[in-house]
Amino acid sequence: MIRIASVSLTVLALAACSPAENTAAPAGGIEPAANTGAAATPGAVERPIRIVGSSTVFPFTTAVAESFGARTQFATPVVESTGTGGGMRLFCQGVGGENADITGASRRMTASEFEMCQANGVTDIVELPIGYDGIVIANVNTGPELDLNRGQLWRALAAQVPAEDCTMIDNPNRNWSDIDPSLPDLRIEVFGPPPTSGTRDAFVELGLEAGAEEVHAETGCEIPEMAMARVREDGAWIDAGENDNAIVQTLANTPSAYGVFGYSFLAQNSDRLQAARVEGQDATFDAISSGDYPISRSLFVYVKRQHVGLVPGIEAFLAEFTSDDAWGEYGYLADRGLIPLHEGERRDVADRAANLRVMDGAPE
Incomplete structure (x- = not known):
């Protein structure tokens, strides 16, 4: 129901602010999720989503990126395997088109990494557990x-x-x-x-x-x-x-x-x-x-909410990641070795992703 509502909102949003040739997804694809918040961020950039981080999470973010690129009008995200620590440093460098949008982590963000992000202006972070390993x-x-x-x-x-x-x-x-x-x-x-x-x-x-x-x-x-x-x-x-x-x-x-x-x-x-x-x-x-x-342990994806509206497709990418086709019990990520969250956990995290709820403080 969340995904259907997001798609409906997207049609209205795209009709209002997108060029005509971009108002529909390809046949058989999914449409981007609704933009949470105001209109496009000033200085929006036209580039693919950039994802960095854990080598363990890398196969899963890559699989979602490939499916997302094939099923939507957005460019296929660029995914780099930098390690969890290296990904956190790149993610926390700052806000702006030259910085990473999403990072994968094979452990939870540490308090010191959260503080590094805050010090560099990365203040709105969405934490999404994606499965077990x-x-x-x-x-x-x-x-x-x-x-x-x-x-x-x-x-x-x-x-x-x-x-x-x-x-x-x-x-x-x-x-x-x-x-x-x-x-x-x-x-x-x-x-x-x-x-x-x-x-x-x-x-x-x-x-x-x-x-x-x-x-x-x-x-x-x-x-x-x-x-x-x-x-x-x-x-x-x-x-x-x-x-x-x-x-x-x-x-x-x-x-x-x-x-x-x-x-x-x-x-x-x-x-x-x-x-x-x-x-x-x-x-x-x-x-x-x-x-x-x-x-x-749990595996995570962290999203820079401040890049929503700055870099096209972030919400639609999260909708793909949290779909049953991807991270569900019989989804394509399970075929690649991801151990899914339990059903109730998936519902909670999908709701967090759809509403872009940010972390309210440093991890304990």
Whole structure:
């Protein structure tokens, strides 16, 4: 009903202020949503929507951009994979035609990023959760299966771990079996996202910091907060850039290695990759959707409301993104590995997108 109302309003708005040749969508397409607020912003620019941000969200924003470009009279948006942190910096640079309109994030915007936006005049931000994702630890499916808890994961990847007397020492574990004889007798070699990545942030918080808490509970050793989050730099962990597809290809060429990336890349490569069990849970669609898989997180899109009316098509793009055809249970984004929000959540977020409701303060 929201989409039908938006389309009806759009016909009136376009008839009032658009050239005749732009008053209708192509046959079979969707019409742009109604403009929320006053007439076109002075200094409006004629360019495609520019989207930056997370490499995990990139396949989803790209799919919506391609569908949007094919089904409306607007140009196909330009989508760049810059990483969550890099996308936030670009998004928060300022308001105006030279700045990004939308950014994807594989974790929630931080309070410091919100403050950076505010300081640069980006004051009206619409936050849209778009679905769920799990962070997997995967290897080629011809290699050994990995079944571990987060404490073992932290012992494998932390820069420092507690010795028997609880003093913190440089991580001495070279093979997985050094941590527990039940784990593979293979050198610890994990390719993962760099510090600018939201996937890295979420992996550290949900995987490593939670694992450090497990080790604390097991040993009684006090673990400094910095040591909980610090990843080793001796070659056991390798920053592999913002391109998760490159990690997938590296695993194909390095059968003894593991990779850390989002579930969607596992789903797209299930013929050659397998994921580790974590805390006894397989990284499956259902386990991530329910939250049973312990390294699960939400994915987000952030929209600069001040660019509505400045850059053509933003509202129509959001209408496409929040349509059942796109993010619904059987939508084309689910085919690409996005785990949909639950139905009630989708209704709430679609209403937020249609009304362009802005964040009322910094995220907690």
